[in-house]
Amino acid sequence: MARRPTRELIxxxxxxxxxxxxxxxxxxxxxxxxxxxxxxxxxxxxxxxxLIIEELYARFESEMRMVLDAPVNNPLQLEDNWVYxxxxxxxxxxxxFFYRNLGWVFEKIPELAPQFARLLxxxxxxxDSLVSTLRGxxxxxxxxxxxxxxxxxxxxxxxxxxxxxxxRFPDMASKALINxxxxxxLIQVIxxxxxxxxxxxxxxxxxxxxxx
Amino acid sequence: MARRPTRELIxxxxxxxxxxxxxxxxxxxxxxxxxxxxxxxxxxxxxxxxLIIEELYARFESEMRMVLDAPVNNPLQLEDNWVYxxxxxxxxxxxxFFYRNLGWVFEKIPELAPQFARLLxxxxxxxDSLVSTLRGxxxxxxxxxxxxxxxxxxxxxxxxxxxxxxxRFPDMASKALINxxxxxxLIQVIxxxxxxxxxxxxxxxxxxxxxx
Numbered sequence: 001m002a003r004r005p006t007r008e009l010i011x012x013x014x015x016x017x018x019x020x021x022x023x024x025x026x027x028x029x030x031x032x033x034x035x036x037x038x039x040x041x042x043x044x045x046x047x048x049x050x051l052i053i054e055e056l057y058a059r060f061e062s063e064m065r066m067v068l069d070a071p072v073n074n075p076l077q078l079e080d081n082w083v084y085x086x087x088x089x090x091x092x093x094x095x096x097f098f099y100r101n102l103g104w105v106f107e108k109i110p111e112l113a114p115q116f117a118r119l120l121x122x123x124x125x126x127x128d129s130l131v132s133t134l135r136g137x138x139x140x141x142x143x144x145x146x147x148x149x150x151x152x153x154x155x156x157x158x159x160x161x162x163x164x165x166x167x168r169f170p171d172m173a174s175k176a177l178i179n180x181x182x183x184x185x186l187i188q189v190i191x192x193x194x195x196x197x198x199x200x201x202x203x204x205x206x207x208x209x210x211x212x
Numbered sequence: 213m214a215r216r217p218t219r220e221l222i223x224x225x226x227x228x229x230x231x232x233x234x235x236x237x238x239x240x241x242x243x244x245x246x247x248x249x250x251x252x253x254x255x256x257x258x259x260x261x262x263l264i265i266e267e268l269y270a271r272f273e274s275e276m277r278m279v280l281d282a283p284v285n286n287p288l289q290l291e292d293n294w295v296y297x298x299x300x301x302x303x304x305x306x307x308x309f310f311y312r313n314l315g316w317v318f319e320k321i322p323e324l325a326p327q328f329a330r331l332l333x334x335x336x337x338x339x340d341s342l343v344s345t346l347r348g349x350x351x352x353x354x355x356x357x358x359x360x361x362x363x364x365x366x367x368x369x370x371x372x373x374x375x376x377x378x379x380r381f382p383d384m385a386s387k388a389l390i391n392x393x394x395x396x397x398l399i400q401v402i403x404x405x406x407x408x409x410x411x412x413x414x415x416x417x418x419x420x421x422x423x424x
Binding site: 022024100101102103104107113116117120121124135141143145149152153155156157159160161163164167168170183184186187190191192198201205 | 234236312313314315316319324325328329332333336354357358363364365367368369371372373375376379380395396399400402403404410413415417
């Protein structure tokens with residue numbers, strides 16, 4: 001017998017199915033069927049798929065906010081930046097169905113659009129802290145406009161890397177997808193590096209070749 | 213009496229409505245109603261909304277390909293680059309409903325996904341030509357990995373700028389949206405500029421402040 005409450009099992013099953021099959025393709029009945037429970041039992045816990053999605057979104061947002069707020073509250077050490085960039089991507093990847101189905105979500109659950117927009121601004125806040133810290137400590141050298149544009153670009157990158165990759169690299173495995181996404185985020189910082197740009201570029205390339 | 217054939221009027225009305233109201237919200241009956249023709253008359257020309265969307269996509273792709281192939285066939289002069297970056301955005305903006313409803317489109321018309329992916333690679337080819345020409349003529353100085361990443365980034369930027377802006381700048385007027393999109397594309401090239409980066413940055417900022 002499962003020890004986890006049914007409600008939690010419904011959420012984790014729905015998350016796995018939404019991520020694998022896509023939001024439009026999976027209904028409440030499919031979730032109940034995979035779990036081996038009756039649609040009535042599922043309905044007792046969640047009166048419809050929309051309520052399941054809303055609960056998953058609430059959990060995603062609260063996990064993401066914890067991650068995003070970290071460098072705003074405590075500036076990162078230089079060497080922690082790349083780990084941090086991984087962690088955000090992994091969090092997004094865990095709930096990738098949102099990023100791959102934004103249009104569907106906003107059409108069916110319009111109230112999630114402003115919430116997602118607020119989360120986007122929290123991402124922007126986190127990247128702003130990262131860039132400000134690197135600038136303040138003299139690691140990178142760039143104008144205010146360039147710093148703003150870099151922060152915007154990183155925010156957009158983290159939001160649309162998955163739908164972009166679905167089109168551009170449809171067969172890429174998940175780990176490579178995340179590696180490549182982090183690499184694409186980091187390589188834009190290289191030209192602003194104050195000292196030894198070539199060394200930084202070489203380190204970055206070697207690191208990611210080792211991961212691939 | 214309208215002189216343009218009904219078929220063309222259906223397409224231009226559908227394009228305007230899809231752009232204004234969104235793909236999910238507009239049906240064949242709405243298009244017929246705005247045109248003041250009967251649903252039966254519309255059905256005679258297009259047997260369903262999907263066929264209208266497919267025809268609009270075919271026209272969009274053929275227009276975009278003409279634009280995108282231009283610098284591949286004939287390298288641009290330096291001063292033509294920003295006009296070119298505008299033209300691509302304007303083309304995308306004319307058919308913005310595709311970019312704002314990619315998920316909906318691919319769910320309802322799966323065969324458009326590989327076509328859109330091919331168009332994405334054509335965008336990549338155009339940006340690759342731009343960057344290669346600037347490198348070859350010594351205007352910019354960057355490593356092969358940085359050039360690849362810049363090309364990828366521009367491609368992604370042009371594909372996801374509209375859905376990103378819908379979330380981040382929901383009230384921005386269309387002209388400002390395009391200006392800002394071109395600015396965000398160009399400012400990433402500044403740090404690779406071989407000579408007088410500050411001058412290039414100043415020109416870019418002044419130009420876009422004048423437009424705003």
